[in-house]
Amino acid sequence: MTVVETDTFAQQWERWHAEHERVRADPHGFLAITGLHWLTGEPQRFPDAPGEWWTGDGGPVVRLADGEELVVDGAPVRGEHAFGVIPERGGVTVGSGEAVIEVARRGGSDVVRPRHPDNPVLQGHLGTPAYPADPRWTVTGRYLPFDEPRPTTVGAVVEGLQHVYDAPGRIEFELDGQSLSLTAFNGATAGSLFVLFTDETSGVTTYAANRSLKVDPPDAEGTVVLDFNRATNLPCAYTEFATCPLPPEGNHLPIAVEAGEKKPVG
Incomplete structure (x- = not known):
């Protein structure tokens, strides 16, 4: 990737992150x-x-x-x-x-x-630090739908609370020379997906309980793009009054995903 292309990638990410922070700081958010x-x-x-x-x-x-x-x-x-x-x-x-x-x-x-x-x-919100945008954390994966959506029970940051989501499939991809996969849930828009995950940075430089990543709808061949630069914190990273879900079993990545949002300041 050329310097110009890298700068463009970084600039696009900066605009995205600034908008994400603006929405997060909404007076009624x-x-x-x-x-x-x-x-x-x-x-x-x-x-x-x-x-x-x-x-x-x-x-x-x-x-x-x-x-x-x-x-x-x-x-x-x-x-x-x-x-x-x-x-x-x-x-x-x-x-x-x-x-x-x-x-x-x-x-x-x-x-x-x-x-x-x-x-x-x-x-008192001082913003959310993040790793510098790096194209190496943008990977192509393959979406494999299940024969039928699988009701998947996950824990929550509130003790004793559980959430049940229909998991339509999983995403397989390679990163750092390893074959990995994540169970996916339906996203907010038609055909889109999102994944909840932890990795080897969780509890160290990133929020311990979870991070979330939105995924655009798969193409006709099932190809998806995972841009871990856009991995975000859920509300529970900022407030004790959230009921955020935890990642499903198997959604821990055995690598340090040094991309996306870090622990909030303060």
């Missing part, structure tokens, strides 16, 4: 979360959200006291409001002054996660 509240059948009041909250067969409910309100779908809500059944890994976000309240379902339980722009975690 994960860095703004001030609490992770697990709902039960008993009404509870939390210090960082208005109202009393509980859940049941019909989903989460909030009862707002006089002078309290939420903004749901752009309209003010007072008194009692039922959110209905929320699907697993789904959620809704409602307004509360300068804050927003996430009402979601994780690991079979309903949760409330307030997000305040003045949260010290967000205000």
Whole structure:
């Protein structure tokens, strides 16, 4: 690769990383979360959200006291409001002054996660260090779909919590002279994939629990590109109020992937 091509590669990565950090520092993003509240059948009041909250067969409910309100779908809500059944890994976000309240379902339980722009975690965020972009960490792999998607149970950073994802296949590739593979999950857009992994840098220079890598849809021959320069931290690397999944069994790479994001500063 020529110097010009390397510079272009590095510049593209710099733009991508800057945008990723900008989104991460959104005033209502994960860095703004001030609490992770697990709902039960008993009404509870939390210090960082208005109202009393509980859940049941019909989903989460909030009862707002006089002078309290939420903004749901752009309209003010007072008194009692039922959110209905929320699907697993789904959620809704409602307004509360300068804050927003996430009402979601994780690991079979309903949760409330307030997000305040003045949260010290967000205000004190100093950015995420990363390895310098290097084309050697961009590798071509082969996607091998399973005959049927395999329900795959993985742990979570929250003790006792489990997530179940449908794994549509695995990705095989070579790196540092080794034949490697990773179980893949469905990505956020049609046909795309993502992988959760650890490697020999995990807990040393990179976050110990996991890193994530998005993969564009395979081509007609099943070819995919894994650009480990774009391996990112999940929210759990920054806040104790995340419920991030851990990598599935077998997704530890026995090499030091010195690419992508490192441990967050602070």
